[in-house]
Amino acid sequence: MHAKVTAVPMSHAMAEHQCELAERAARLAPSDGRHETALAGLTLVRTNAPSQLLPSVYEPSLCIVVQGRKLAMLADEAYVYDPLNYLVVSVTLPMKGQIVVATAERPYLCLRLALDTRLIGELLLQLGPTAVTKPSSDRGLFLAKTNAPFLDAVIRLVRLADDPRHVAVLAPLAVREIHYRVLVGEWGHRLRELCIADSQAQRIAGAIQMLKVRFAEPLRIDDLASIAHMSVSSLHHRFKAVTAMSPVQFQKQLRLHEARRLMLTEGLEAAAAAHRVGYESASQFSREYRRLFGAPPRREIDAVRFNA
Numbered sequence: 001m002h003a004k005v006t007a008v009p010m011s012h013a014m015a016e017h018q019c020e021l022a023e024r025a026a027r028l029a030p031s032d033g034r035h036e037t038a039l040a041g042l043t044l045v046r047t048n049a050p051s052q053l054l055p056s057v058y059e060p061s062l063c064i065v066v067q068g069r070k071l072a073m074l075a076d077e078a079y080v081y082d083p084l085n086y087l088v089v090s091v092t093l094p095m096k097g098q099i100v101v102a103t104a105e106r107p108y109l110c111l112r113l114a115l116d117t118r119l120i121g122e123l124l125l126q127l128g129p130t131a132v133t134k135p136s137s138d139r140g141l142f143l144a145k146t147n148a149p150f151l152d153a154v155i156r157l158v159r160l161a162d163d164p165r166h167v168a169v170l171a172p173l174a175v176r177e178i179h180y181r182v183l184v185g186e187w188g189h190r191l192r193e194l195c196i197a198d199s200q201a202q203r204i205a206g207a208i209q210m211l212k213v214r215f216a217e218p219l220r221i222d223d224l225a226s227i228a229h230m231s232v233s234s235l236h237h238r239f240k241a242v243t244a245m246s247p248v249q250f251q252k253q254l255r256l257h258e259a260r261r262l263m264l265t266e267g268l269e270a271a272a273a274a275h276r277v278g279y280e281s282a283s284q285f286s287r288e289y290r291r292l293f294g295a296p297p298r299r300e301i302d303a304v305r306f307n308a
Contacts, residue, residue, distance in 0.1 A: 017151050017152065017155050018066065018151070020155060021151075021155055021158060022066050022067045022109060024155075024158050024159065024161075025044055025066045025067070025109040025111065028161060030046075032046055037164075038164035038167055039160060039161050039164070041114035041116070041175070042111065042157065043111075043112045044112075045108070045110040045112065046107050046108065047068075048104045048107045048108075049099075049103070050099050050100055050102055051097075053073065053096050053098040054096060055292050055293060056096065056097050056257075057092065058092070058093045058094075058097075059089070059114070060090055060117070061089050061113060062087070062088055062111075062112070062115060062178065063081060063110060063112055064086045064110065064113070065081050065086065065110050066083060066111060067083065067106055067107065067109040068082070068099065068101045068102045068106070068107065068110075069081070069082040069100050069108070070099055070100065070108065071097065072087060072095055072141075073095060073096040073097070073098075074095050074141065074243075074244050075245065077139075080100075081143060085143050085144060085145050086146055086150075087141060087142075087143055088141060088142050088182060089115070089141045090115065090190065090201075090205075091194075091243070092208055092209075092212055093141060094250065094253035094254065111154065113157075117194060117195055119175070119179050120194070121195040123176070123179060123183055124183070124196075127183070138242050139241070139242060139244065140242045144185050145186070147181075149181055150178065150181040150182070150185070153177040153181055156170075156174045157171065157174040201242070203228040204228065204235075204238050204242050206227060206228055207227060207228040207247070208242075208243070211247065211250055211254060212254065215255055216276070216277050216278035217278065219251050221236075221247065224247055252288060253292065256277075256288060256293070258276075259273040259274055259276070259279075259285070259289070259297075260273075260289075260297075260300075260301070262277070263297060264304060270282070270285070270289075270297035270298055274286075285297075
């Protein structure tokens, strides 16, 4: 299954904005990798060549491609985003990502802005009641067209990152407008449910948050359903509708990603990392790690370090 919005040619003004964005993003991210900025919650990613399809955990964020193209996979669903459309991830999701268009001359450049649900809640209060639109999908992510007002707000934010003297005063205004533009856009109703008290979307978000915090503990579905104020069957159905996986599968992927981080950044051996994230069987950990990352722990970690 593929998810991609219909491409609409850019206006001359939007094309100029994209050129300026690419220049500033390349300056803020001068080398391959992830680069923090002076603005809390705004990071830039640069890649000078296409990549393999690699597992990753996407946190709630707006992913705005400035140059190049990326493929994100949730289960068997493909989401392709580029300068014509951006990706909105509303809840934490273990996914796979692949840079599909990037060269040394025109590297892949992407802005990631952390999604602020508190800010969305404030905006909803200001907007007041609106007609309820039934979401076309329950998934915790969607693609939206990049339009001129949205792009204008984004470029003002990046200008601040490039010249941070006025960040403290002006950055919150630009971030607020970007959230507003998403919220009033064609798919903004997909975010509304997340911020409505006691909605099913908010309950599932709460269950996801509990799994993030307590992923190393044995999972009791009854406890998770109780926290979400749902029956076990409703929890399974709604959780899978949002994340494309069961709570058990979700927890397993969080464990494996954290174990990988421990081995890469803290130098833990596979057995120690497996135990730290809640595995009792080293062999089971190795099998599931290989299934997700394509190689046994030691071999995969050695390959990553060699190519770093």
